Amino acid sequence: METTSTTTRSRKKDKIIYWISTGLIAFFELSGAFFINSEMAKEGMRHLGLPEWFRWELSIAHIIGGILLIVPVTKRIKEWVYVGFGIDFISAFIAYLSVDGLVGNTFSPVLTLGLLIVSYIYYHKLKS
Numbered sequence: 294m295e296t297t298s299t300t301t302r303s304r305k306k307d308k309i310i311y312w313i314s315t316g317l318i319a320f321f322e323l324s325g326a327f328f329i330n331s332e333m334a335k336e337g338m339r340h341l342g343l344p345e346w347f348r349w350e351l352s353i354a355h356i357i358g359g360i361l362l363i364v365p366v367t368k369r370i371k372e373w374v375y376v377g378f379g380i381d382f383i384s385a386f387i388a389y390l391s392v393d394g395l396v397g398n399t400f401s402p403v404l405t406l407g408l409l410i411v412s413y414i415y416y417h418k419l420k421s
Contacts, residue, residue, distance in 0.1 A: 304419075311415035314408050315362055318378065321405065322359030325352055341388045351381070362412075368420065375413050382406040 328334050329352040338348045354377065361374045385402035393399055 307415055307418050311412060311419055314412040314415065318405070318409055318412055319359045319363045322355040322362070322378070326356050341392055343388075354381075371416065375409065375416075378409050379406065382409065 325334075329348070334348055334352075335345075338345065358374050358377055361370060362378075382402040382405050386399065386406070389396075389399040389402065
C-alpha cells in the first residue's frame with residue numbers, strides 16, 4: 294500500500310513539473326505571435342543580420358510548435374517539436390554570441406533550452 298501511495302505522489306510530482314515547464318515554453322513561444330510585426334521584433338532581426346522574411350517564418354514556426362507542444366499529438370510529432378525548439382534555442386544562442394558577445398541576453402536562449410530539456414525529460418517519464 295505504501296509503494297502505491299509513493300508512486301502516485303511521484304507521478305503527480307512528475308506531471309506538475311512537466312506541465313509547468315511545458316506551459317512556460319508554450320507561453321513564451323505563443324506570446325511571440327503578438328509581437329510578430331512589432332518594431333522591436335523587426336529591429337531584433339536587423340540587429341542579428343537576419344532577413345525580413347525569416348522573422349515571419351520563425352514566428353509562424355513558434356506558433357505551430359507552441360500549440361503542438363501542449364496538445365495531444367503522436368509521439369513522433371512531439372519529438373520533432375522538441376528537436377525544432379532545441380535547434381532554434383541553440384541557434385539563437387550562437388546568433389546572440391556572434392553579434393553581441395558575452396552579455397546577459399546571450400544566455401536567455403540557454404535558459405529556455407534548459408526548460409525545454411526539463412519538459413522533454415518529464416514528457417518521457419510520464420510516457421513510460
